[in-house]
Ligand SMILES: NC(=O)N[C@@H](CC(=O)O)C(=O)O
Ligand SMILES: [Zn+2]
């Protein structure tokens with residue numbers, strides 16, 4: 306049995322850092338493991354311009370504890386009004402690495418999201434032309450569509466037609482949760498890739514209802530059936546370069562999740578790489594973890610791979626019940642339970 310695993314330092318290609326004191330509370334967890342992260346723009350108000358992204362980037366760097374290094378890779382939030390000129394400014398900035406499509410109403414802070422793809426065609430055409438990736442929360446929002454089907458329906462009715470219209474558009478389908486998404490990405494040309502979270506690889510939808518309702522296991526896209534979890538594990542351990550690590554670590558204060566209408570999002574940054582190691586270990590594919598965590602993402606984003614290393618030891622530790630989160634606390638995945646791998650200091 307492998308006891309120690311040394312790999313090239315990974316990056317997180319889908320992360321929610323929030324802002325202000327909340328960001329300061331969670332940022333060290335990410336910076337300890339990852340060299341870089343694609344930082345999601347769904348703040349209130351959203352990060353819709355290069356100027357807002359520059360200011361947010363400065364706040365992240367200012368919140369970084371002394372002695373830690375971390376590079377935030379910024380994104381813009383696509384709206385019905387995004388100007389193609391702003392897309393050009395984003396590409397020219399050198400620090401904006403993608404533009405995020407949230408269908409309006411699909412998830413946390415998506416009220417200003419896109420109401421119809423037709424409205425954003427000028428921006429998407431510009432992105433295809435200059436090679437700036439589109440990052441996609443791939444769920445339809447139609448209340449008539451079953452919540453467990455929203456990703457598969459998005460692919461059939463919106464993503465596939467979009468790629469037919471703009472075949473050169475570089476697309477990352479974020480936090481995929483279904484066998485349909487895994488199959489679509491695997492079969493697509495090389496300009497289409499996907500991030501996969503640790504929690505969608507570790508849990509199926511039963512985890513939301515174990516002995517009662519489990520709000521800390523609620524995220525979007527919602528956890529799916531076991532057959533989908535297995536398809537995701539198969540995809541990330543297949544050796545395909547189209548799948549890469551994106552935690553979607555999405556912290557919410559405890560009281561906003563333990564509520565009559567609880568927020569969507571799981572906090573996993575405290576143990577991200579160890580949680581992924583559990584998945585690859587159980588699949589007998591620890592040798593595939595490094596490409597997924599450290600190579601496929603930078604290759605897709607056309608950024609250099611990291612050169613320093615991290616080490617994981619097979620050594621269990623118990624996750625705290627909660628972590629400080631500004632004036633509140635956040636309940637991490639596995640709170641009070643064990644994680645089987647430890648990141649060496
Ligand atoms: N994943 C989630 O359940 N929530 C994310 C938003 C998102 O990634 O859809 C959040 O910002 O809280
Ligand atoms: Zn999302």
Ligand SMILES: [Zn+2]
Nearest residue numbers: 321345553555
């Ligand atoms: Zn997210």
